[in-house]
Amino acid sequence: MQRVRTSLPYFKEFGWDAEVVTVNESYSPLPTDHLLLQTVPDYIKVHKIKALNRKWTSKLGLGSLALRSLWFFYAQVNRLLKQTRFDLVYFSTTQFPVCVLGAYWKKRFGIPYVIDMQDPWHSEYYQDKPKEQRPPKYWFSYRLNKMLEPIALKHADGLIAVSANYIYNLKTRYPEIKAIPADTITFGAFAPDLAIALKHEHSFEPLLSKNHINIVYVGRGGYDMHKAIRPVLEVFKQLLLQNEDLYGKLKFYFIGTSYAPAGQGKPTILPLAQELGVQQSVVEVTNRISYFHTLATLQQAHALFIAGSDDPDYTASKIYPYLLSKKPLLAVFNEKSSAVGIIKQSAPKASVYTIPANDAATQAGIGALLSAWAQGSFDPVETTPEFEKYSAKQLTLKQVELFAEVLKSKQQVKPI
Known part of the structure; x- marks a missing residue:
């Protein structure tokens, strides 16, 4: 959310019209901050979707916003891609499971997608750590991430990451994406x-x-x-x-x-x-x-x-x-x-x-x-x-340069 929010004021200046699909804040258990909307330009279309109620899914042990909203992202973006010609899907979130939809949309609509790796998705970091140092529900999330990451990453057309090592590790893990455009871009300073x-x-x-x-x-x-x-x-x-x-x-x-x-x-x-x-x-x-x-x-x-x-x-x-x-x-x-x-x-x-x-x-x-x-x-x-080179404006420019590279190098995928 943070990268997209601070990039929205500059996308149009660099030749890109952006629309945002996001979960309605009422479905998130985290604190909301309506002041964030003050920096989103009025002309930006924001599509807010639903998610399954955490009150009910938590009884099944599923509190993840990504899993609760997955179907609603699928349905909303399907509608948008049927109605309008878009050039690119950009995933910029730490709710990584939604990124698996990129592979489907690429196959269904022939649209390339870029994933922004703000944190590691599947990681071995906690495997040798004692139980008390592991995140909640680690057993489940570790296996889920290990299963979902390759679905999304193997078909990605571009990668952005806050760390060069994230890109190196992913390209090593998935040879299929070794040649795709990638760049290390930190979050921008937004005065x-x-x-x-x-x-x-x-x-x-x-x-x-x-x-x-x-x-x-x-x-x-x-x-x-x-x-x-x-x-x-x-x-x-x-x-x-x-x-x-x-x-x-x-x-x-x-x-x-x-x-x-x-x-x-x-x-x-x-x-x-x-x-x-x-x-x-x-x-x-x-x-x-x-x-x-x-x-x-x-x-x-x-x-x-x-x-x-x-x-x-x-x-x-x-x-x-x-x-x-x-x-x-x-x-x-x-x-x-x-x-x-x-x-x-x-x-x-x-x-x-x-x-x-x-x-x-x-x-x-x-x-x-x-x-x-x-x-x-x-x-x-x-x-x-x-x-200045770490300002949101300069780092938005780096993002759109990668987008252009993706469009230039992508192989057309015939929609089904």
Whole structure:
């Protein structure tokens, strides 16, 4: 949704007329944010479809929005393709099971399709992890993803991904798509969103303490982020032991860490803080918050922290709102993550470290930064001209260039 939303204002400028098919927000258990519609141009046609009621499908263990909406996507897009000549179907979602429809529409209507891999679909990452570190219903989702991914990917005409490794892994796994157009395109920075968030910040629930120096992370949690978070909290613990009055002013927030429905999320960061004995200075809010609530909260923070996964393919799409906020920033990622280079190029004043982040120089750097923050010294992050190439407009241009390449190279498929 996020990539499409920030691309819609620019598709027409680059010669593409887009129509959107999406599930009506009333069928999603996640928080809704109607402010998102303010950035969608009025001329864009948006077709909202139904989904099976989660209240009933959850009794069968099927809460996935993708599975609940699959039939409705099939029916709506069939109608559109019968009525109007479209050049391309573009799947940009993490509800990956709907992508299997691309193979059907290609066979039925002769229309090519592009898949945007914002996360891995089928992955072996959790196979060697203990049960408590695996996502809910992992046994089922692992097998479902393993079955559905090849159906969608083997017939795809183009690939976009936030990580080059995603493309490499998929082309290695499926030789059938080795020659199709593909490009690594991160999510774009969309500056108008900040103005909207600030205009409406009074309508969001305040989440931060007025009596502390607040260091904020907003995004998913998970045990795979412990390697990035642990060294920061370990350094913080040592500082607390040296001067509790000074460093006790710092409070770390981890907000929106679970994808579970509100009230049902399990903390994954607070247990680490408890293990290290710094839980009094760490707040974990498992409930997701809306996108603009996130932006407003980042603006209200004294400083920001981005924790990356230990997965080298992980690229945090959230880095652009962090950089646009121009707040002091501490980031810890796997050294192979593309986020490291993006932040270093775009915001030289940001403090970026890589996992395992336990060497003396890194610990000293983190300690010096936390010490400065505790004493009220905040060095704003300024973006360089290099940051422009990560703007939503420039990355929309990269998308349509790939679309054009797909149309140029596609083999005509005779509809049945």
